[in-house]
Amino acid sequence: MSPFFKYTARLPEHAPDAPALEARALAVAHPGARRPALSGLAFSVPQGCRAALIGANGSGKSTLLKTLAGLMPAASGEALVLGGPARPGRPELAYLAQRAAIEWHFPVSVEKLVLAGRFPDCGWFRRPSSADRDMAREALARLRLEDLAERPVHALSGGQQQRVLLARALCQDARVLLLDEPYTGLDAASRDIMESILFGDGSDALTVLMATHEPQEATARFDLILAARDGRLETLHACTCKRPR
Amino acid sequence: MLELLTEPLLGEHNDFMRRAFLGVALAGVNCAALGAYVVLRRMASLSGALSHTILPGVVFAVLSGFSIYWGAMGAAVVTALAVGGIVSRRHIREDTATGVILSFMFALGILLMHRAQSFRDFAALLFGNVLALSSQDLAVIAGVTATTLTFLALFHKELELASYDEDYAALCGARPALLRHLLLVLVALGAVASVRLVGSLLTTALLVTPAAAGVMLARSVIGVMAWGAGIAVFSGIAGLYLSYHLDGVPSGAAIVLVCSACFFTAWSFRALADRRRPRPFDED
Numbered sequence: 001m002s003p004f005f006k007y008t009a010r011l012p013e014h015a016p017d018a019p020a021l022e023a024r025a026l027a028v029a030h031p032g033a034r035r036p037a038l039s040g041l042a043f044s045v046p047q048g049c050r051a052a053l054i055g056a057n058g059s060g061k062s063t064l065l066k067t068l069a070g071l072m073p074a075a076s077g078e079a080l081v082l083g084g085p086a087r088p089g090r091p092e093l094a095y096l097a098q099r100a101a102i103e104w105h106f107p108v109s110v111e112k113l114v115l116a117g118r119f120p121d122c123g124w125f126r127r128p129s130s131a132d133r134d135m136a137r138e139a140l141a142r143l144r145l146e147d148l149a150e151r152p153v154h155a156l157s158g159g160q161q162q163r164v165l166l167a168r169a170l171c172q173d174a175r176v177l178l179l180d181e182p183y184t185g186l187d188a189a190s191r192d193i194m195e196s197i198l199f200g201d202g203s204d205a206l207t208v209l210m211a212t213h214e215p216q217e218a219t220a221r222f223d224l225i226l227a228a229r230d231g232r233l234e235t236l237h238a239c240t241c242k243r244p245r
Numbered sequence: 246m247l248e249l250l251t252e253p254l255l256g257e258h259n260d261f262m263r264r265a266f267l268g269v270a271l272a273g274v275n276c277a278a279l280g281a282y283v284v285l286r287r288m289a290s291l292s293g294a295l296s297h298t299i300l301p302g303v304v305f306a307v308l309s310g311f312s313i314y315w316g317a318m319g320a321a322v323v324t325a326l327a328v329g330g331i332v333s334r335r336h337i338r339e340d341t342a343t344g345v346i347l348s349f350m351f352a353l354g355i356l357l358m359h360r361a362q363s364f365r366d367f368a369a370l371l372f373g374n375v376l377a378l379s380s381q382d383l384a385v386i387a388g389v390t391a392t393t394l395t396f397l398a399l400f401h402k403e404l405e406l407a408s409y410d411e412d413y414a415a416l417c418g419a420r421p422a423l424l425r426h427l428l429l430v431l432v433a434l435g436a437v438a439s440v441r442l443v444g445s446l447l448t449t450a451l452l453v454t455p456a457a458a459g460v461m462l463a464r465s466v467i468g469v470m471a472w473g474a475g476i477a478v479f480s481g482i483a484g485l486y487l488s489y490h491l492d493g494v495p496s497g498a499a500i501v502l503v504c505s506a507c508f509f510t511a512w513s514f515r516a517l518a519d520r521r522r523p524r525p526f527d528e529d
Contacts, residue, residue, distance in 0.1 A: 007418030032336055071415055089418025097412050106285060106409035107464050116406050120417045125399060152464055153409075168413075 005123035008089030018083025020207035021045040026077035055228030061211040069095035091120035094169035111149040117171030139171040159190025269481025275390040277473030280456030294347035296436040296448035300354030321433030373444030373497035389438040443497035450501040458511035480504035
């Protein structure tokens with residue numbers, strides 16, 4: 001595809017072994033705040049690793065995720081995604097905000113919302129192709145939403161809406177997933193379906209960084225725990241996972 | 246009976262009516278298409294402010310002797326960019342920024358008007374006079390409509406996405422802040438283009454009411470635009486017929502009243518339909 005239509009200029013090819021996420025002397029600040037919420041961050045999340053980000057409300061978890069997603073500038077230091085700078089317009093990274101950030105009463109169908117996952121590859125002026133539509137349907141099927149494809153998004157339950165957002169991230173073909181409290185207010189069924197995508201078979205190629213405030217649950221399933229406390233980030237246990245094939 | 250319909254349109258000396266029909270149809274399509282985003286993105290109060298803040302621009306244009314369109318456009322664009330700028334840089338809500346800029350611009354207009362010591366020239370802009378539409382006015386409306394529809398078509402998928410999920414649009418790199426600014430500029434242009442039809446005080450009605458009715462009836466952005474455009478064009482034409490045949494009915498007010506009637510009809514229809522069949526909501 002012509003780079004002319006791209007939303008942002010293409011990055012140079014990154015090193016294949018680069019960590020999925022990396023922070024170098026990184027500080028992140030809440031919007032408008034003078035002092036950083038978290039500073040002196042130095043961590044690395046290898047590809048294929050499941051990492052949890054724990055900490056109290058207001059400890060800077062969401063701000064860190066937004067900075068890694070390239071939605072907010074770093075206060076200082078560097079945030080890297082797959083060896084390249086964290087910034088918008090990188091199809092290989094998906095970010096699931098907390099539910100409140102989306103206007104659910106907008107007249108858009110489930111399938112159309114998921115299809116937006118193809119936009120980073122389409123760029124300006126291009127409509128999604130039939131191959132893109134197939135990818136959207138496949139993502140819907142993986143999250144068991146295929147029967148709801150034609151529904152308006154406001155007619156879904158909270159759990160279904162959260163699954164729709166994960167379907168969009170899959171449709172984007174992202175390799176790195178940043179999730180901000182994805183289980184908040186979720187019913188058990190939706191949670192099981194989401195966990196099977198994030199932790200189940202065939203998820204080896206995914207790198208996950210999930211903000212959560214359920215520390216007990218966090219320790220069990222994750223390879224790496226990052227704990228935000230008093231403006232610092234501690235690595236509680238390091239990742240031993242290997243990069244997937 | 247048929248003559249009631251054909252006479253205003255085909256009458257020998259009714260060039261002014263033909264221009265008026267064309268004007269309300271074009272402006273109706275323009276305002277309804279933009280209005281879909283104005284309503285769905287909750288920018289209704291901002292669009293209201295835009296149509297009011299063109300006052301200082303118009304007065305300034307009259308005082309300096311250039312076209313009132315340029316003055317109105319300048320003021321509306323300044324308002325749109327000022328509100329957009331304040332909202333994007335500081336944590337101030339759009340309605341607050343709108344209130345500040347609206348009163349600032351209106352005060353500026355009153356100051357300038359006081360210096361001009363004349364309210365005479367401004368009456369047509371405050372209340373509109375669709376029957377006095379010139380070919381130049383029509384060209385402005387057509388140009389603005391073409392620009393708007395082209396922009397909405399080219400950036401449809403990004404505008405739609407940024408309207409319900411700004412974070413994701415930013416993540417894709419689709420520049421939602423820039424799109425919002427461009428949309429505001431187009432709303433400003435739309436307000437200026439319809440000032441001659443219904444006056445600056447009622448322009449909001451064309452931007453908000455048809456699209457608001459469309460939201461009651463449609464399930465997609467394109468559907469909202471289509472319903473809105475249909476309602477706006479119908480209201481414009483019906484309003485013109487009413488003011489042509491009935492004594493003492495100003496055209497601008499007639500257009501907006503028909504438009505409002507369409508909205509209340511759509512609202513009632515939605516209320517009845519929802520009562521019979523509640524909106525689907527499945528818990529699984």
